[in-house]
Amino acid sequence: MPRFLTAQRIQASVEALADTRGKPALLDFLIVKRTLAIKGASSVAITQSEPAYTRAATELASIHYQKKIDVKAPKEFFNAFASNNAKAGFLGGKYVSNGTGTTIGGNPWQAILDLSDDKPRKAKLKPNHESELADLLLKSAAGLAKPSLGEFAIWRFRHTDIDTVLAGEKDPAKRFKILETLLIAECGLTAGEIAALFDMTAGTVSDNDLQVTRVDPANYLDGLVLTPSGSLCSIDLVTALAAKPFVIITGTSGTGKSRSALRLAEKLQELYANQTDAQLFQLVPIGPDWTSPKKLLGFRTPFGQLRKGADGKDTNESYEITETLRIILRACHPNSTKTPHFLVFDEMNLSHVERYFAPFLSLMEASSIFEEGENAAIIDRQSLAVISELLNLEDKESAEAQSATLLVKNDQPLELPPNLFYVGTVNVDETTYMFSPKVLDRAHVLEVRAQTPSKYVGGGPIEETIDLSLANELLREAIDDRQSSDASESNPAAIVDLLSSKHGVDASGLQKAKDLTLRALDGCFSLLGPVGFEFGFRVVKEIHGYMYVWTRAQLLNNVPPAKAMDRWIEGLDRAIFQKILPKIHGNRSTLGDSLKALAAFLDGGHATSNPPAKYTLGTDTVVEIAQGQALPVASGASFVACRAKLLDMQNRLISRNFVSFAK
DSSP: OOOOOOHHHHHHHHHHHTTTSTTTTOOOOOOOHHHHHHHHTTTTEEEOOOOOHHHHHHHHHHOOOSOOOOTTTSSSSEEETTSTTTTEEETTHHHHHTTTHHHHSSGGGGEEEEOOOSSOEEEEETTGGGGHHHHHHBBTTOOOOOOOOHHHHHHHHHTTHEEEEEOOOOOHHHHHHHHHHHHHHHTTTOOOHHHHOBBOOOOOOGGGGGGSOOOOGGGGTTTTTOOOOOOOEHHHHHHHHHOSSEEEEEESSTTTTHHOOHHHHHHHHHHHTTTTTTTTTTEEEETTTTOOHHHHHEEEOOSSEEETTTSOEEOOEEEEEHHHHHHHHHHHGGTTTTTTTTEEETTGGGOOOOHHHHHHHHTTTTTGOOTTTOOOOOEHHHHHHHHHHHHHHHTSSSHHHHHHHHHHHTTOOEEEEEEEEEEEEESSTTTTTTOOOHHHTEEEEEEEEOOHHHHHOSSOOSOOEEEHHHHHEEEEEEEHHHHTTTTTTTTHHHHHHHHHHOOOOHHHHHHHHHHHHHHHHHHHHHHGGGGGGOOHHHHHHHHHHHHHHHHHHHHHHTOOOOHHTTTTTHHHHHHHHHHHHHGEEEEEHTTTTHHHHHHHHTTTTTSSSSOOOOOOOTTEEEEEOGGGGGGOOTTSSSSHHHHHHHHHHHHHHHHHHHHEOOO
């Protein structure tokens, strides 16, 4: 009769492993070791196309028993060296392609592994790697022990008929030792590796730790079934950030623009409290005298305090290290690559954004432009070396110091990481500057409208919300997509096709939604182009990208796929509002009745409807939407936000003779 470990015994092991010095990256090392052992080779490709690797990842991390890996599953794997809850330990199915394989190519692993230049690259342990393991894979946490190798063996054999490996052994301590020894053999662990990484304290596997049926993982992994955290976030802000890492929030002063962004960042800081002590966000107040990136990224100076340089010589060379730079370095740390980090720019348009923010505007999209192996550096190697020296003098254990040290060690510049998100708040008055199309093209623009006093006093949510755990999942998926380019298809329509191929949305319903999207965009283009506000490929692509993320948010919020398709127009309303309307500005002679015509078009109107989707440009040029080009939507029920904004702008245009999106 087979016997399996009980849920209580496995859970005890998970809890014991989480409360140790072991970092989550320790799992990656063990997967590499197991892959090498299965392959029986000195080097092996850590990639999903290598069966030995997928087998190793399944044995050491898969939640399910003998189940085909589902890359769509948000909880396909669990890292036993992370916290036993939905906050940290669970890893999606993409872990096999975006997890270990990506992680070991990072800076810190260069002291442990050699990676070949061929594709796929093969990993090989360096001869003296054992001496480097503790620094990379164990926390510098006083009072915590190394992880128990025997307890990890309990986790490893969580799906196994234990009697097949115990060979009739009845002594609880010897059973524990047998599982530990078997794990050592399976992973090919050396005495040096064991001494560096693991606690070998004895344990037990008693008869009470065994049962005749295999355990459901939900019984020993808290949070396997995702439950609401009770903390809600703005679904519009989360969706916009997941679709594009740069969001601008505009609105009347005092409406809580900065607060909404900081609230999301603070909640995520709490969510990741068990994983990091470092701050994940930074509020950056923009000054009216910012004319270059120096206030954000710092600068080198030859007039610093006298110190010893890396070569041992006295030097005054220094670098003004900003808090913005620290956040970028923290986000680049190998243990933080899946953790969202935030830069919140308060009153972003107090200075010319195009001047001080230029490097970010140019480089935040570089991952989709540069070929693999090319660098899109925001800080060059020489400056980074100085920064690293200064941070190590300050606190070499800090995340930013470790990150800078690893980059310097591997002769790499500092690049903008895919897990860094940017939120800028905007007030529009006589002390501020308008955004250029270059800035607006690279952002989603949200508007926070002032509420009536009674709504403020009454409290309660005034916008659609999403649970924090689901918001975190959306942002982590966005990070994965930026790393793997899943959402960077050259054809914009292919982005939303992922909803059908990966997320269960009916293909025919999705096709209708895509057709509606293109018809709406064509109409906007036809009506805005003649008055100087035509839009390019980036806007079309990013609206499709937004619709993919917005629909994913609906699905995560337990909206059935068919209902999500019915609500497609609500998301498209938001997308056009955020990506097309913010560019519109001008006087009455420039805009004429174009705003009114666009509002009519979005209400299903055409050239002969009332009101008409039509206006006259100059003396005799008529710009109109033909009846066959009208949107198949119910009048008064479609594009509510866009139409309200356009009519408001039209009224302000008439009364002031000039209008812009934010003023």
